[in-house]
Amino acid sequence: MKNKYSVFSLIKNALSQHENWQQAWGNPEPKKEYDAIIVGGGGHGLATAYYLAKKHNLKNIAVLEKGWIGGGNTGRNTTIIRSNYLWDASAGLYDHALKLWENLSQELNYNVMFSQRGVMNLAHNLQDVRDLKRRTHANRLNGIDAVWLNTEEVKKFCPIINTSPDIRYPVLGGTLQRRAGTARHDAVAWGYARGASDMGVDIIQNCEVKGIKRNGDKVEGIETTKGFIKTNKIGVVAAGHSSVIANMAGLKLPLESKPLQALVSEPVKPIIDTVVMSNAVHAYVSQSDKGELVIGAGTDSYVSYTQRGSHNIVEETLKAILELYPIFSRMKMLRQWGGIVDICPDASPIISKTNIKGLYFNCGWGTGGFKATPGSGDLFAHTIANDEPHKLNAAFNLNRFVSGDLVDEHGAAAVAH
Amino acid sequence: MFLINCPFCGDRDQSEFSSGGEAHIVRPKQPTELSDDEWAEYLFMRKNIKGIQFERWNHVHGCRKWFNVVRDTSNDKILSVYKMGEKPPVNYK
Numbered sequence: 001m002k003n004k005y006s007v008f009s010l011i012k013n014a015l016s017q018h019e020n021w022q023q024a025w026g027n028p029e030p031k032k033e034y035d036a037i038i039v040g041g042g043g044h045g046l047a048t049a050y051y052l053a054k055k056h057n058l059k060n061i062a063v064l065e066k067g068w069i070g071g072g073n074t075g076r077n078t079t080i081i082r083s084n085y086l087w088d089a090s091a092g093l094y095d096h097a098l099k100l101w102e103n104l105s106q107e108l109n110y111n112v113m114f115s116q117r118g119v120m121n122l123a124h125n126l127q128d129v130r131d132l133k134r135r136t137h138a139n140r141l142n143g144i145d146a147v148w149l150n151t152e153e154v155k156k157f158c159p160i161i162n163t164s165p166d167i168r169y170p171v172l173g174g175t176l177q178r179r180a181g182t183a184r185h186d187a188v189a190w191g192y193a194r195g196a197s198d199m200g201v202d203i204i205q206n207c208e209v210k211g212i213k214r215n216g217d218k219v220e221g222i223e224t225t226k227g228f229i230k231t232n233k234i235g236v237v238a239a240g241h242s243s244v245i246a247n248m249a250g251l252k253l254p255l256e257s258k259p260l261q262a263l264v265s266e267p268v269k270p271i272i273d274t275v276v277m278s279n280a281v282h283a284y285v286s287q288s289d290k291g292e293l294v295i296g297a298g299t300d301s302y303v304s305y306t307q308r309g310s311h312n313i314v315e316e317t318l319k320a321i322l323e324l325y326p327i328f329s330r331m332k333m334l335r336q337w338g339g340i341v342d343i344c345p346d347a348s349p350i351i352s353k354t355n356i357k358g359l360y361f362n363c364g365w366g367t368g369g370f371k372a373t374p375g376s377g378d379l380f381a382h383t384i385a386n387d388e389p390h391k392l393n394a395a396f397n398l399n400r401f402v403s404g405d406l407v408d409e410h411g412a413a414a415v416a417h
Numbered sequence: 418m419f420l421i422n423c424p425f426c427g428d429r430d431q432s433e434f435s436s437g438g439e440a441h442i443v444r445p446k447q448p449t450e451l452s453d454d455e456w457a458e459y460l461f462m463r464k465n466i467k468g469i470q471f472e473r474w475n476h477v478h479g480c481r482k483w484f485n486v487v488r489d490t491s492n493d494k495i496l497s498v499y500k501m502g503e504k505p506p507v508n509y510k
Contacts, residue, residue: 241467243463243464243466243467244467247464247466252462252463252464253463253465254457254461254462255463255465256438256463257467257490301435302431302436302472303436303465303466303472303490304493305491306490306491308418309418310418312418312430345460345461401460401461401462402454403453
């Protein structure tokens with residue numbers, strides 16, 4: 001690391017009024033040719049470039065970002081990190097990511113503020129109880145920490161939850177993953193950008209992809225707003241816009257892009273020291289280090305690229321939040337926003353080769369991609385470098401929609417998609 | 418959030434409707450003849466267009482009838498509404 005951050009660098013820079021900090025990543029113009037180009041400068045894309053440079057010894061790499069890095073879904077999610085998925089393939093994938101999170105600040109020499117404050121998933125009806133207990137057992141068989149809490153234990157763990165049996169959807173219990181938690185979303189993008197840039201990766205912002213040049217069944221380069229760039233390996237990590245890029249290459253994906261909303265409240269003193277998610281009523285809440293409540297709402301039911309979302313979705317979520325946490329009834333919401341999420345029919349991601357040589361897709365993360373950022377980047381880098389998937393992402397290939405070997409996390413994931 | 422002009426009921430709030438996704442995907446006439454690739458194409462693959470998209474909607478909290486809509490997914494503007502079985506308007510690509 002060229003400019004390692006430490007207590008000494010902090011003191012040194014304090015003496016010069018913090019005016020001499022080095023730029024954390026470069027701002028180069030694109031070269032004519034790269035060994036690999038990553039399309040999309042979000043957390044997943046930057047992590048991919050970082051691991052390509054670090055573990056696979058590829059140095060001539062560019063990341064193209066049409067806006068600014070981390071300005072898409074990386075900057076719009078509710079920062080929840082957990083790995084308590086039902087199926088073996090998902091458990092392997094998400095727990096790989098969680099293990100990387102645990103050491104990420106040290107790895108990147110950048111504080112990603114990973115906080116293992118626990119994630120609790122509530123059950124509101126008998127089917128929820130059965131499903132969540134089953135998931136707890138499946139998690140433990142896969143070596144993932146998970147416990148079942150009854151209603152009293154839920155109340156003890158998070159006292160502000162209304163556990164009265166008289167509410168519309170009473171709390172019948174819940175699961176808890178203590179290793180789960182949150183991280184600072186921007187820091188993840190910035191930390192990976194700094195690490196990648198340090199190893200010679202060109203991070204090119206304000207550079208939109210306009211076309212993918214193919215020669216028969218292989219890729220030759222990318223048309224961008226900054227001109228044509230030659231390459232024979234393209235990794236697309238464009239989240240909600242994956243289908244738009246795929247269409248440029250003449251490929252169709254099993255995705256639908258929909259707005260997903262979140263909102264934050266005015267900042268208050270610490271009141272909730274964990275993350276609580278509720279599938280049945282679709283409300284989840286945590287508190288940021290600034291003191292804002294971070295609330296996740298649902299997706300709209302229709303395809304849209306508007307980055308807004310509908311008012312009725314927010315209204316339903318807030319109704320549920322107020323029933324579960326009456327203490328929040330007089331809080332003011334400060335900001336609301338939407339991000340475009342690409343949802344797969346089986347609610348599992350795609351980290352895969354395609355039938356076009358040199359074109360790789362990492363997409364379909366739907367409503368829950370943030371938690372997987374380090375793992376996704378690591379496995380996608382492996383897939384691009386070796387032209388073969390790693391064993392942890394082999395199940396998440398594009399061909400599963402033909403073979404029928406789906407990883408159906410729709411009902412099985414901890415929150416509705 | 419937008420209004421949809423149901424061909425049977427008139428302008429109503431979008432929350433009264435449910436989206437049926439991409440329109441004009443024809444159900445296979447002879448399912449037993451289909452290859453795995455063709456099944457994947459029919460069941461899962463979608464254009465997912467950013468721009469003008471042809472789609473189906475159901476007025477689920479109203480007349481419960483299905484119809485087609487031409488909508489720009491980049492700004493949610495509805496350009497045309499037409500009934501099931503009618504030919505899609507030709508002035509949109």
